[in-house]
Amino acid sequence: MDVADREIAGPGPGAEDAAGPYGAEGARSSDPAGLRGAGRRRAALRLSLMAPPAVFFALFFGWPVAAIVARGLRPGGRWQPARIGEVLSDPYVLHVLWFTVWQAAASTALTLLLGLPGAYVFARFDFPGRELLRAVVTVPFVLPTVVVGSAFLGLLGPGGVLDEWWGLRTGGGVWPILLAHLFLNYAVVVRTVGGFWSQLDPRQEEAARTLGASRAAAWRRVTLPALAPSVGAAALMVFLFTFTSFGVVQVLRGPRQSTLEVEIYRRTAALLDLPTAAVLTLLQFAAVTALLAVHAWTLRRRSGTLGLVPPEQTARRPRGRGEWALLWGVLAFLALLVLVPLAVLVERSLDTPHGYGLAFYRALGSASADASFAVAPLDAVGNSFAYAGVATLLALLIGGLAAAALTAGRGAGGVSGTLVRGFDALLMLPLGTSAVTVGFGFLIALDEPPLDLRSSWLLVPLAQALVGVPFVVRTLLPALRAVDVRLREAAAVLGASPWRAWRSVDLPLVRRAVLVSAGFAFAVSLGEFGATVFIARPDAPTLPVAVARLLGRAGPANYGQAMAMSTILMLVCVAALLALERIRTDRSGEF
Amino acid sequence: MLRLDGVTVRFGARTALDSVDLDVADHETVCVLGPSGSGKSTLLRVVAGLQQPCAGRVLLSGRDVGGVPAHRRGVGLMFQDQQLFPQRDVAGNVAFGLRMRGAGRRERDERVAELLELVGLPGAERRAVAALSGGEQQRVALARSLAPEPRLLMLDEPFGQLDRGLRERLVVELRGLFRRLRTTVLAVTHDQGEAFALADRVVVMRAGRIEQQGAPLAVWRRPASEFVARFLGFGNVVDATVRAGARGVADTPWGALPVPAGTAPGEGRFLVRDTGVRLTAPGVGLLRCTVEAVTFRGGGTAAVTAVLRPERGPLLEASCPLREAPEPGTEVDAVFDADEVVWLGPPG
Numbered sequence: 001m002d003v004a005d006r007e008i009a010g011p012g013p014g015a016e017d018a019a020g021p022y023g024a025e026g027a028r029s030s031d032p033a034g035l036r037g038a039g040r041r042r043a044a045l046r047l048s049l050m051a052p053p054a055v056f057f058a059l060f061f062g063w064p065v066a067a068i069v070a071r072g073l074r075p076g077g078r079w080q081p082a083r084i085g086e087v088l089s090d091p092y093v094l095h096v097l098w099f100t101v102w103q104a105a106a107s108t109a110l111t112l113l114l115g116l117p118g119a120y121v122f123a124r125f126d127f128p129g130r131e132l133l134r135a136v137v138t139v140p141f142v143l144p145t146v147v148v149g150s151a152f153l154g155l156l157g158p159g160g161v162l163d164e165w166w167g168l169r170t171g172g173g174v175w176p177i178l179l180a181h182l183f184l185n186y187a188v189v190v191r192t193v194g195g196f197w198s199q200l201d202p203r204q205e206e207a208a209r210t211l212g213a214s215r216a217a218a219w220r221r222v223t224l225p226a227l228a229p230s231v232g233a234a235a236l237m238v239f240l241f242t243f244t245s246f247g248v249v250q251v252l253r254g255p256r257q258s259t260l261e262v263e264i265y266r267r268t269a270a271l272l273d274l275p276t277a278a279v280l281t282l283l284q285f286a287a288v289t290a291l292l293a294v295h296a297w298t299l300r301r302r303s304g305t306l307g308l309v310p311p312e313q314t315a316r317r318p319r320g321r322g323e324w325a326l327l328w329g330v331l332a333f334l335a336l337l338v339l340v341p342l343a344v345l346v347e348r349s350l351d352t353p354h355g356y357g358l359a360f361y362r363a364l365g366s367a368s369a370d371a372s373f374a375v376a377p378l379d380a381v382g383n384s385f386a387y388a389g390v391a392t393l394l395a396l397l398i399g400g401l402a403a404a405a406l407t408a409g410r411g412a413g414g415v416s417g418t419l420v421r422g423f424d425a426l427l428m429l430p431l432g433t434s435a436v437t438v439g440f441g442f443l444i445a446l447d448e449p450p451l452d453l454r455s456s457w458l459l460v461p462l463a464q465a466l467v468g469v470p471f472v473v474r475t476l477l478p479a480l481r482a483v484d485v486r487l488r489e490a491a492a493v494l495g496a497s498p499w500r501a502w503r504s505v506d507l508p509l510v511r512r513a514v515l516v517s518a519g520f521a522f523a524v525s526l527g528e529f530g531a532t533v534f535i536a537r538p539d540a541p542t543l544p545v546a547v548a549r550l551l552g553r554a555g556p557a558n559y560g561q562a563m564a565m566s567t568i569l570m571l572v573c574v575a576a577l578l579a580l581e582r583i584r585t586d587r588s589g590e591f
Numbered sequence: 592m593l594r595l596d597g598v599t600v601r602f603g604a605r606t607a608l609d610s611v612d613l614d615v616a617d618h619e620t621v622c623v624l625g626p627s628g629s630g631k632s633t634l635l636r637v638v639a640g641l642q643q644p645c646a647g648r649v650l651l652s653g654r655d656v657g658g659v660p661a662h663r664r665g666v667g668l669m670f671q672d673q674q675l676f677p678q679r680d681v682a683g684n685v686a687f688g689l690r691m692r693g694a695g696r697r698e699r700d701e702r703v704a705e706l707l708e709l710v711g712l713p714g715a716e717r718r719a720v721a722a723l724s725g726g727e728q729q730r731v732a733l734a735r736s737l738a739p740e741p742r743l744l745m746l747d748e749p750f751g752q753l754d755r756g757l758r759e760r761l762v763v764e765l766r767g768l769f770r771r772l773r774t775t776v777l778a779v780t781h782d783q784g785e786a787f788a789l790a791d792r793v794v795v796m797r798a799g800r801i802e803q804q805g806a807p808l809a810v811w812r813r814p815a816s817e818f819v820a821r822f823l824g825f826g827n828v829v830d831a832t833v834r835a836g837a838r839g840v841a842d843t844p845w846g847a848l849p850v851p852a853g854t855a856p857g858e859g860r861f862l863v864r865d866t867g868v869r870l871t872a873p874g875v876g877l878l879r880c881t882v883e884a885v886t887f888r889g890g891g892t893a894a895v896t897a898v899l900r901p902e903r904g905p906l907l908e909a910s911c912p913l914r915e916a917p918e919p920g921t922e923v924d925a926v927f928d929a930d931e932v933v934w935l936g937p938p939g
Contacts (some may be wrong), residue, residue, distance in 0.1 A: 203672075206661070210668040215660075413909055
């Protein structure tokens with residue numbers, strides 16, 4: 001009975017198995033060998049989990065990017081590294097580079113400056129509607145950048161609300177771009193810093209106060225040092241997003257403003273200047289890799305010795321006039337920052353030449369007279385959903401395997417630890433790589449056997465999944481790591497096989513995180529623009545591509561239809577996010 | 592030194608402190624004792640200025656400190672889980688208060704060395720706080736709160752997370768230290784053993800109110816209410832009717848119970864301390880009992896508590912020396928000692 005049971009239970013964990021063949025005598029002396037065997041098995045499991053994501057990234061990320069770089073630097077089969085020097089000494093390119101860095105730094109500083117008070121309010125204050133507001137703050141983050149661009153265009157651009165009502169023009173200034181970036185990334189600061197802040201024990205500050213530190217001194221000497229790593233991480237994320245920002249800059253830029261990403265797009269799509277585009281891609285790639293390396297380093301430095309407490313214990317009602325003023329200030333700022341642009345978007349979409357009405361929405365239902373829309377723009381909704389759905393499934397599969405690989409056999413250090421960190425960083429790369437490059441690379445690399453996907457509809461979901469994977473991994477990792485190993489051990493002691501233990505212990509705990517990450521992947525896929533704009537077929541545009549096309553053409557009708565389309569896209573994203581917030585209870589994730 | 596005058600704290604509908612009056616004299620060590628949720632920690636937070644009372648006054652050295660912020664009150668507070676600053680080493684933690692006071696580097700270094708010596712951790716300046724054991728962290732926290740020489744030192748569950756042996760040693764060490772330094776101390780704990788070992792005076796709290804206060808021995812000998820008696824670990828509490836007559840005898844579910852001479856006749860609630868229940872061979876006493884279980888309290892007392900099922904009335908607890916511990920299942924007779932019987936109040 002005993003023996004039979006053990007055989008049915010299948011491969012048990014570790015040492016026992018490895019010792020088996022040596023018999024009783026061997027078993028006693030081969031404990032270390034057994035442990036080594038278990039380590040090997042864990043490593044094998046991890047490698048087999050890593051393999052599919054690694055292959056996926058090699059095929060659909062590494063290869064296209066390499067192909068486009070090769071096309072640019074090796075025209076006619078000969079390497080021409082001199083091109084790099086030529087491009088980098090071009091004053092115009094230097095100007096673009098300077099502007100890219102400058103606007104990213106300014107956007108990051110602005111977002112931190114205004115985001116930290118918000119993070120504090122959400123972390124420490126308990127007020128009615130806090131949960132709902134936290135969801136509202138996150139709305140901009142999942143909005144497609146093209147939509148955000150059009151919202152700020154409708155607010156600040158020529159013919160926008162400020163222009164029409166008060167004659168205010170920001171024409172070509174950098175402010176619309178900075179404000180749109182603030183709008184998009186405010187949630188990153190509130191969520192990453194605020195999430196961490198809410199778990200810091202307030203008694204640390206109180207301890208400092210009873211030792212004679214004023215409020216300001218206690219914050220500066222105790223809270224700030226504890227917070228620093230998460231502030232750094234948030235700053236890096238924001239810098240990364242704004243450094244590679246495409247949709248926003250493409251829609252809002254003035255004639256002399258161009259970022260690396262926009263320039264890559266312009267060189268490839270409009271000027272067919274592949275060599276310059278390739279050098280710019282490499283440049284951006286190097287910058288992003290460096291940033292990610294710093295990011296990984298700060299993550300590792302995040303102190304594990306801080307006594308963290310459950311967030312619900314740290315929040316309280318505001319006390320005193322100063323705290324109430326801060327709360328109201330942040331709420332008013334939120335209304336201004338989040339609600340006004342979204343409201344403007346809706347207003348512009350209803351503001352037809354013949355008074356307010358749904359004319360623009362109705363126009364979306366029919367194919368336009370000129371050739372640029374062979375199909376009705378509204379068809380884009382169906383396309384977007386189908387693409388995003390498939391992309392979400394792909395991202396879940398690849399991201400899930402990657403997250404499992406990253407958490408399998410925790411505690412193993414040394415070489416495999418480095419490997420794991422490298423793998424972790426690799427997964428983040430698509431976030432920072434030029435989406436334009438990926439899209440164009442898809443066209444160049446995936447058009448010949450053995451992998452000819454050029455005419456396949458699968459091309460779009462593949463590119464979108466690439467961007468979705470980092471979000472899936474980042475959302476799943478904390479949940480998987482939070483599963484207490486001892487729970488699984490308890491299940492094993494109660495007689496559950498490893499598979500049963502995983503199904504009955506891990507899966508229920510992780511299910512929420514899976515749903516949340518699916519929602520994020522869906523929203524991100526829906527809004528993906530840089531790559532999709534290259535590879536979506538003309539007769540099957542997605543929502544953001546349709547918006548960009550409409551914006552790219554003159555005339556109030558097109559403008560209004562773009563606003564209407566953006567409104568639809570915004571509503572879809574908001575609905576998806578609100579559905580997510582309902583199932584999301586664990587806020588320890590990094591997004 | 593410290594006076595609380597009708598201090599009330601409410602959190603929403605819950606009253607954490609209900610019109611509390613308390614005095615702590617100079618150089619006195621007072622221990623507030625109570626179950627969790629009785630308002631002990633809130634009391635400390637009010638004195639420290641970390642919690643504003645809804646009503647009442649807090650006076651330090653005769654001055655109302657209502658409007659004085661926490662960092663200017665000059666009181667020290669040692670937190671339940673120490674709250675050492677993880678980014679600083681031991682010296683950085685201990686010197687924090689001195690730094691806030693603007694002390695120079697030389698002065699700080701000297702004082703830190705002196706304090707670490709005092710708490711038994713000489714030379715630990717450069718160690719990381721995460722690398723310290725629980726007892727060592729406790730000592731560093733103590734040194735940190737002593738460093739700015741607070742006029743009143745408050746300790747919140749100072750030994751909460753330490754194991755028993757270490758706890759008992761530290762209690763003795765601290766008592767000696769506070770005597771030597773002539774520190775005024777207000778401590779809170781839920782452990783009666785700690786409170787009685789540390790304090791000149793104990794204050795028992797219940798649901799935001801002070802239930803009883805006095806010297807440890809006095810409280811131990813004469814609990815003022817059933818709550819205090821049960822909180823101190825006494826289980827034998829019954830309703831009884833005292834007969835009229837010179838020799839005190841009361842009728843209880845266990846039969847006749849001798850009570851101290853002079854107890855007023857009538858109904859009342861009585862405590863029979865477990866040391867007042869003597870076990871004898873069957874036939875000697877009047878109350879036949881079966882031994883249900885024997886539990887060891889541990890420590891140096893070498894006494895055991897026997898849980899008895901009497902032939903009538905509720906379960907009885909009896910204390911007896913380890914050598915004379917009965918076997919579970921055997922039959923014994925219980926004999927009561929009038930000196931260990933305490934009147935608690937009207938019948939419950």
